[in-house]
Amino acid sequence: MRKKILGLLCFGLAWQALPVGAASLEGVSVSGFLTTGATYGDKQLLSTTEAVSQDGTIENTPGFTADSRLGLQISAKVNEDISITGQLLAKAREENSNVEADWAFINYRLSEQFSVRAGKIKFPTFLISDYYEVGYAYPWIRPPQEVYSANPITTLNGVDLLARFRFGDLSLLVQPYFGVSRGAQALVPQEAATAFPICFNGSTGLFGTCAAGKVVYTDFTADALRGINVSLSSDIFTVRAGSLETKVNAPGFGVFQDTAKFSSAGLTMDWHNVVLYSEYFEREISGGANVAFPNQKGSYTTLGYRIGKWLPHFTAARIKDNNNPTTPPPGFPIAGTPLDQKSSTLGLRYEAGSGAALKFEVQRVTPKEGTRGLLIANPRNAPKDPGDDVMIYGISLDVVF
Known part of the structure; x- marks a missing residue:
C-alpha cells in the first residue's frame, strides 16, 4: 500500500503519472479516483436542523454528501523538460456537484534535482495534502478534521520550486513557494456568525439573518502567500515540516490585510505491517x-x-485554543472563539481487490x-454528562482507476 501512496504523491508533484490503471494516448496519461460514502450522527443537536457536523454534511439521518467525490487526473508531456498536470474534481457536498479544476500547473524540469511549477498548485500544508x-x-474515511479542517486554503496560484536530493535510501524534498489564493471559501464559526446581525453567505451569494445552527461561508483571499515545505522519506517513513x-x-466581515501564520509537522510510517500517522499544527x-x-492548535x-x-x-485527535486573545479587535463585537474537542475513532479498512478499498469507522x-x-x-450547556458525546458512523468505498 505504501508504494501506491508514494506513487500518488509523485503524481501530485509531477514526477510521474499515477501508476494505477492509467490510460495513455500520445503522451497524455489519464487516471481517476472515486469515493462513495455514507455517514450518520446519533444525535440531533438542534431542533431546527438535522445537521450534526458544523459544515452540515453529517446529519442525524443517513447521508451521502460528506465524503462522496469523483476526480480525474491528467498529465501530458510537452517535451523532455516540460509537462502539464491537472485534476478535475466533483464533490457531492457542493451544489450540483459541479466539476472544478482543483489544480492545474506546468512543470519545468531544470535538472535531475530541480523543477519549477507554475499555475494552480495543491497546497502543501499536511502529510497527505x-x-x-x-x-x-x-x-x-476522512482525514482527522481536528487537524485537516484548520487550513481552508487547499490550492496556491503561484510558483514553487521542487528540490529533491538522494542520500542512499533517503529522499529529501525542499519546496519553497509563493503566490496568492483566490476564490476560496471558509466556514464561519457560529460564534462569529451570530455576533453580526446580517451574514453574507459566500456559498449562496445571499444575505440572511445569522443564527445558531446555520452553515455560513465567507469568501476570502490570501495575498503574498509564502512558505516552505520540507520532507524526508524512505520506503518505510516520511517526516515533513512546513510553515x-x-x-x-x-x-x-471587514477584514483587510490581516497577518496569518501557520506551521505544521508530521510523520507517517509503514513498517512490518505497522501503520502510523501523526501530525501537529499551530495557527x-x-x-x-x-x-x-481564531488561533488554534491540534x-x-x-x-x-x-x-x-x-x-x-x-x-x-484533539483541537484546542492557541493563546487566543480575549479582547475583541477594534471595530468587532467579539474576539475569536477557538473550537475545542477531542475524538476517538476506530476504523477498519479492507482491500477489496486491486485499486479498491472498503472502509468502516465509528467515531x-x-x-x-x-x-x-x-x-x-x-x-454541553450544563454540567459534564457522558451522554453529551456524539457518535458518528461511516462507511465508504474508495477506488482508483
Missing part, C-alpha cells in the same frame, strides 16, 4: 481575521496493524464542556 481527495491513498505566512482579506491570526479564524495520532487484506486502526466526539467543538451547536 497532495492526495487529500484520493481516499484510497490513506486508511481513514507559511500570508495576508488575509475577508471583505464580508496564529491577528486583527479582525481572528474572529473568523494534533492526532493513528496506529494500525495490517492483517492480510484487513487494516484495523485507531485514531486519537466518538467529545467537545470540551461549555463548547461545541466541530459540531453544529453546543451539546
